[in-house]
Amino acid sequence: MTLQKEELTTDISKKLILGSGSSARKELLNSVGLIPDKVEIPDVDESLKPNESPRHYVKRMAIEKVNAIFAEKQSYLITADTIVTVGKRVLMKTSDETRAEEYLRLLSGRRHSVYTAFCVKNSGSVSLKLVKTALKMRLLTEKEIMAYIASREWVGCAGGYSIQGRAKCFFPFISGCYSNVIGLPLPSLVNILNALGFFEKK
Secondary structure (H helix, E strand, O other): OOOOOOOEEEOOOOOEEEOOOOHHHHHHHHHOOOOOOEEOOOOOOOOOOOOOOHHHHHHHHHHHHHHOOOOOOOOEEEEEEEEEEEOOEEEOEEOOHHHHHHHHHHHOOOEEEEEEEEEEEEOOEEEEEEEEEEEEOOOOOHHHHHHHHHHOOOOOEEOOOOOOOHHHHHOOEEEOOHHHHHOOOHHHHHHHHHHOOOEEEO
């Protein structure tokens, strides 16, 4: 008996909504043929609560974002949140040069973790998944740190770096999903979309 490989194609009758203003997340979806029919930006307070664990925070954010956006029942709404943690410290998105430089110096030569929680809402129910990727940044020189700060690639990025840009050469070690570090763990997302019937099987 031979097993035929299933091919997954998107059903054009099903609407995909990206609930995120992140261009990186949109590009990730586009790269695997998942073209959002609409992009909505959720309006939520992203403040970290006192004594809130990183895992709880990132899951809470993904859930609050999915609940902040109206979506028709037959549509598939994706929301996500990504954080960087080193030790017990959460490194939030930043647009401040001083903070970004502080983050790079903190991460230089050390291991850290990236957590992305994402939700898919369909037919009134929400599927939530949390994915962790471990990385080690090599020891950066002063020149490298200042050049990266000057590049402005870190603006709006958790941890003060964007791994899909110049910073990709900073990491000799990555354990886990690479796209998770960018903002969406694509293998896990596709698995959930498949389970929810988003793809048309041929």
